[in-house]
Amino acid sequence: MREQPTDAGAREESRTDEESPADTDAQVIVVGAGPAGSSAAYHLARAGVDVILLEKARFPREKVCGDGLTPRAVHQLIRMGVDITAPGWTRSRGMRWVAGKHRVHIEWPSLGRYPDFGLSRSRHDFDDILARHAVAAGARLYSGWKAERPLTDRAGRVTGVVASSDSPDVPEPVDFRAPVVIAADGASARLALALGLERDPRRQIATAARRYYRSPERSREEYLELWADLRFPDGGPYLPGYGWIFPMGDGRVNVGLGALPHRRHGKADLRATLDQWLARTPEQWGLREENAEGPVRSAALPLGFNRHPLYARGLLLVGDSGGMVSPWNGEGIAQAMEAGEVAAETAALALAHPQGPRREQVLRGYPVEMNRRWGRYYRLGNTAADLVFSRSGFQPVLNRYVMGSPFLLDLLARLLTDLTDKPSRDVADHVLNTAFRLVPAPGPGRRRSAARGGQLDRKR
Numbered sequence: 001m002r003e004q005p006t007d008a009g010a011r012e013e014s015r016t017d018e019e020s021p022a023d024t025d026a027q028v029i030v031v032g033a034g035p036a037g038s039s040a041a042y043h044l045a046r047a048g049v050d051v052i053l054l055e056k057a058r059f060p061r062e063k064v065c066g067d068g069l070t071p072r073a074v075h076q077l078i079r080m081g082v083d084i085t086a087p088g089w090t091r092s093r094g095m096r097w098v099a100g101k102h103r104v105h106i107e108w109p110s111l112g113r114y115p116d117f118g119l120s121r122s123r124h125d126f127d128d129i130l131a132r133h134a135v136a137a138g139a140r141l142y143s144g145w146k147a148e149r150p151l152t153d154r155a156g157r158v159t160g161v162v163a164s165s166d167s168p169d170v171p172e173p174v175d176f177r178a179p180v181v182i183a184a185d186g187a188s189a190r191l192a193l194a195l196g197l198e199r200d201p202r203r204q205i206a207t208a209a210r211r212y213y214r215s216p217e218r219s220r221e222e223y224l225e226l227w228a229d230l231r232f233p234d235g236g237p238y239l240p241g242y243g244w245i246f247p248m249g250d251g252r253v254n255v256g257l258g259a260l261p262h263r264r265h266g267k268a269d270l271r272a273t274l275d276q277w278l279a280r281t282p283e284q285w286g287l288r289e290e291n292a293e294g295p296v297r298s299a300a301l302p303l304g305f306n307r308h309p310l311y312a313r314g315l316l317l318v319g320d321s322g323g324m325v326s327p328w329n330g331e332g333i334a335q336a337m338e339a340g341e342v343a344a345e346t347a348a349l350a351l352a353h354p355q356g357p358r359r360e361q362v363l364r365g366y367p368v369e370m371n372r373r374w375g376r377y378y379r380l381g382n383t384a385a386d387l388v389f390s391r392s393g394f395q396p397v398l399n400r401y402v403m404g405s406p407f408l409l410d411l412l413a414r415l416l417t418d419l420t421d422k423p424s425r426d427v428a429d430h431v432l433n434t435a436f437r438l439v440p441a442p443g444p445g446r447r448r449s450a451a452r453g454g455q456l457d458r459k460r
Helices: 035-046 071-079 123-137 190-194 270-278 333-351 357-363 365-392 406-417 427-438 448-458
Strands: 028-031 051-055 090-092 094-099 102-107 118-120 140-143 145-152 158-165 174-177 180-183 205-214 223-227 241-247 252-259 292-302 315-317
Touching (some): 028 158, 035 051, 035 123, 035 333, 051 123, 051 145, 071 118, 071 333, 094 406, 102 406, 123 140, 145 174, 145 190, 158 180, 180 190, 180 333, 190 315, 205 270, 270 292, 315 333, 333 365, 357 365, 406 427
Parallel strands (some): 028 051, 028 180, 051 140, 180 315
Antiparallel strands (some): 090 118, 094 102, 158 174, 205 292, 223 241, 241 252
16 A cells, blocks of 8 residues: 555545455564654655554544654654654743753754644644555555464564454464564564563663543643642652653643652552642642543553563564653653664664575664664763662752743743754753763673574474
8 A cells, every 4th residue: 555644534535454464474563663763664654665564443532642753753754754744743942841840941952953833733644644654655554453473483483463353253372473563562572572582670660650631721822831749649758750741732731740660669559649739739730530531541661671672582562661751751652653663774774685594694683773872971871860869859940040041941841851953053052962972882782582582482
């Protein structure tokens, strides 16, 4: 199918080969059609690679997310050719931080690499738009197909996946085969776990909860609003995270919380914390139970490369499967889409070589490249999460001195959202890029369990 993507309508017509796939072989199989998987499938298809995209759900579908996109994520949408001027996209000029009596506005920086605006769009159709772009580029999308486990050869190398359809017309699992598999199956990381790629217990896992509210007054705000002075219920310590109110432009706002476990007090009751916080907001904002749409939904956020190696025996991990959520701010969409593009480039280059040592050498370059891009930044962020955010939230960095200094606020905003130019274009870029260079570069990471994983797979 080669339908030109649009942002609305004819969704069912854009689906392909859902019920009974005639051809289950491809050059690359991508598992999961979220931002990471659709990005990978799109860039692979654009490179002329035969790619199958498996998605266990059917679009449109819900996902727990703040729905706010930073300029880094907008950059990835533009690279995919998504029409961000179409109806349904809401632009933001920057962020509004609230901490106690202080409220400050921070404009998105004007950089050479990224646009100077952000966006908001519900994941209910955001993921569908990306998947449709992948299909339009040439990817074969199989909706309603859940990857159960990897297929491996006698050497333990991944050669495809076994998937089950939700259709009663296909009662038996089907083998999908490809020499390269990209796992974009989310925080559950089913394929990674099947290969013995366990989560790094030293890395933090945050939790997010969100709910939609009808709020015409706040729905067309120009800033993504973040509250850094929230506390545990009943006057407890500061929440090791923040709350958000993101305008959707359709009469609704996305309201939610993201938090790390507190070093001394453990996990907060996010539902109770949300209720306590919203009771503080002005009545005219409408953030009350009678204006709520749907239940409070929550999800885990795997932070800071918490699963490695990112490549093992024919399987590349992207997005939440590889623990790629930023430890600085909990953002995951930009990172997922960027990693999807890098994985696609790596796979396309690897497939230009015959099966053997040279192809394997190229595939092993994927974690090296991801480490080059984010290794120092994430290492510093993981340290900040351990030593600062998990103990006192954002209070130490959003003190009255920082809130009163436009330069420090801009510096902090760029740090939290990883928005810098390279090479540096101004003083803020120079300060941050120098700081990152001083951080020791972590290795790409190899775990002994990954080497042993094939023992388990060969027994299946």
